[in-house]
Amino acid sequence: MATSHESLTLQLQQQERLHHLLSSLLNRFLTTEIADFKKRVDQSLAELGHYFAVDRVYVFDYDFTNQVCHNTFEWCAEGITAEMDNLQDVPIDVLPEWVNIHVAGETMYIPRVADLPEGSDVRAILEPQAIQSLLAVPMMQGKSCQGFVGFDSVVSERTYTEYEQQALQDFSNALLGAVERHRIEAGREEAQRVLAEREKELIDYQEGLVRTLLRLSALRNNETGNHIERVQDLSTLFATILYDHHHPEVSPLFIEGIRLAAPLHDIGKISVPDAILLKANQLSDQEWVFMRDHVRVGGEVLKDLQTQFPQNYFIQMAYHIALYHHERWDGTGYNQGLKGEDIPLAARIVTIIDVYDALRTVRPYKPAYTHEDAILAMRDMEGAFDPTLFELFLVHQEEIAIMFDQTFKAH
Numbered sequence: 001m002a003t004s005h006e007s008l009t010l011q012l013q014q015q016e017r018l019h020h021l022l023s024s025l026l027n028r029f030l031t032t033e034i035a036d037f038k039k040r041v042d043q044s045l046a047e048l049g050h051y052f053a054v055d056r057v058y059v060f061d062y063d064f065t066n067q068v069c070h071n072t073f074e075w076c077a078e079g080i081t082a083e084m085d086n087l088q089d090v091p092i093d094v095l096p097e098w099v100n101i102h103v104a105g106e107t108m109y110i111p112r113v114a115d116l117p118e119g120s121d122v123r124a125i126l127e128p129q130a131i132q133s134l135l136a137v138p139m140m141q142g143k144s145c146q147g148f149v150g151f152d153s154v155v156s157e158r159t160y161t162e163y164e165q166q167a168l169q170d171f172s173n174a175l176l177g178a179v180e181r182h183r184i185e186a187g188r189e190e191a192q193r194v195l196a197e198r199e200k201e202l203i204d205y206q207e208g209l210v211r212t213l214l215r216l217s218a219l220r221n222n223e224t225g226n227h228i229e230r231v232q233d234l235s236t237l238f239a240t241i242l243y244d245h246h247h248p249e250v251s252p253l254f255i256e257g258i259r260l261a262a263p264l265h266d267i268g269k270i271s272v273p274d275a276i277l278l279k280a281n282q283l284s285d286q287e288w289v290f291m292r293d294h295v296r297v298g299g300e301v302l303k304d305l306q307t308q309f310p311q312n313y314f315i316q317m318a319y320h321i322a323l324y325h326h327e328r329w330d331g332t333g334y335n336q337g338l339k340g341e342d343i344p345l346a347a348r349i350v351t352i353i354d355v356y357d358a359l360r361t362v363r364p365y366k367p368a369y370t371h372e373d374a375i376l377a378m379r380d381m382e383g384a385f386d387p388t389l390f391e392l393f394l395v396h397q398e399e400i401a402i403m404f405d406q407t408f409k410a411h
Contacts, residue, residue: 005286008273015163016297019270021051022171023301029178031308037182038073041175045075048151052164055080056152059175060087062099062145067092069099069147080154083129098122098136102145107169108136111159133158137168139176146176226407227357228263233407234353234400235262241396242349242389249345253313258346261318265325265350268298279364292334298322320344325351330383340386348386352393355384360404371401 025044032040045057058074071087092099101108110116111133116123126134133153138145149172151158160168236259242250272294276287283291302319309315324338324347331339343351359374369377375397378385385393393400 008275011273012271015273016271018051018164018167019301021047022167023304025171026174027304027308029174029181030305032178034182034185037178041073041178042075044175045073049075049077052151052158052160054151054158055154056083056150058084058150058152059139059147059179060150061147062092062102064092072147077155095121095125102136102138102148105138105140105143105145107138107165108134108148109160109165110134112157130154132156135160135165135168137165137172139172140169141173141176141180148172149175227361228266230357230404230407231265231350231353232259232263234357234403235259235350237399237403238349238353238393238396241392241399245392254317254346257314257317258321258349260314261321261346262350262353264298264302264318265321265354266294266298267301267322268294268296270294270301271297281365292326295323295326295335317344317346321347321350323347325354327351328384329386332383343386348389352378352385352389355381356393356400357404361408371397371404 025047028040028044041059045059049055049057055077056074059072060069061072062069068089069092070089071084074082074084076082098108108122110122110126113123113126113132113134116126129152131152131154135151135158136148137150139147139149149168151168236255239250239255239258243252243255272291276283276291279287299319299322302315302322305315306312306319321344324336324343327333327336327338327343327347328351329340329343329348331337355378356374359369359377360371362368375394378390
């Protein structure tokens with residue numbers, strides 16, 4: 001029988017394996033030429049099919065204007081009959097239950113088709129295809145469902161963990177962004193009149209795709225009240241304050257960079273098991289090793305993107321923040337032990353904001369502090385913060401507190 005440590009290690013390995021697969025697929029979409037797009041999607045579906053040991057992986061588009069849906073991409077395991085040609089212009093009203101679940105942003109998960117009621121419309125469609133288990137993950141653009149990614153198990157039944165379902169949800173959303181990019185680029189020559197608008201969409205696509213990496217960790221984030229959004233808003237505000245005080249390293253580009261990069265500070269928490277993230281009591285030495293390793297994992301994830309885009313200012317800043325936001329001014333932080341101004345400015349900013357927000361909110365191991373108590377606690381953290389930045393933080397603490405309250409209520 002596996003020990004608790006062995007179970008944690010196995011869980012970590014499984015989650016990291018899926019995380020790195022999805023990250024790799026997303027990174028490829030960032031650099032795929034328009035001519036290779038279909039080939040890239042087909043390859044990605046094949047890799048997902050092999051990873052999950054399923055028999056068919058496919059993409060469906062919903063066309064609510066014409067009230068039809070159609071299969072646009074498909075991969076099948078050897079010996080499995082392809083269905084794409086048979087699934088074009090399918091009336092949406094054939095599957096009202098299915099479509100309603102997706103429109104609500106929820107996943108259709110059927111571990112065992114044989115367990116569906118005899119008169120079920122869904123069962124009547126799946127059984128003729130010999131499907132034993134199904135996972136159909138909606139592709140969401142905000143609150144709008146544009147289609148879904150489906151996983152069919154024909155040879156044998158297949159179950160999915162909640163973590164796998166959530167990770168695939170985020171991948172499906174990113175795949176939708178890639179499809180939109182493909183459509184935009186394919187139509188550029190025919191739609192010059194909307195070139196400026198579509199260029200903005202391409203920029204938004206790149207930002208959204210990178211943010212999907214964040215979601216792979218945020219879906220397991222144990223911190224309440226949308227910590228990620230608050231760190232983003234407060235870091236942007238503080239960078240703006242530094243700019244107004246003529247800090248030599250802060251420019252409008254820096255402010256925009258930290259707005260986009262700060263939410264990625266804890267992306268490495270994808271590697272920390274829930275048993276540790278949600279633990280209410282003091283962590284053991286071994287658990288602290290797992291927890292502290294999230295900065296290394298976050299750095300590795302963003303280093304992969306940095307290799308793809310070595311000149312991208314936003315990705316460079318995100319890499320620095322993820323890797324160094326637990327360093328301390330006095331050099332006693334982790335995991336590099338950087339000291340003073342060797343710690344990049346963006347990381348020093350997020351360090352202050354991250355600690356402030358952690359103190360102000362409920363965590364499994366502590367209640368929420370008032371603003372005044374949080375400031376007192378931070379004053380006692382000698383050597384933790386850049387003293388110049390912290391002094392300015394104290395000068396503008398009222399603005400910080402107001403922004404915290406506004407963002408907390410908004411999210």
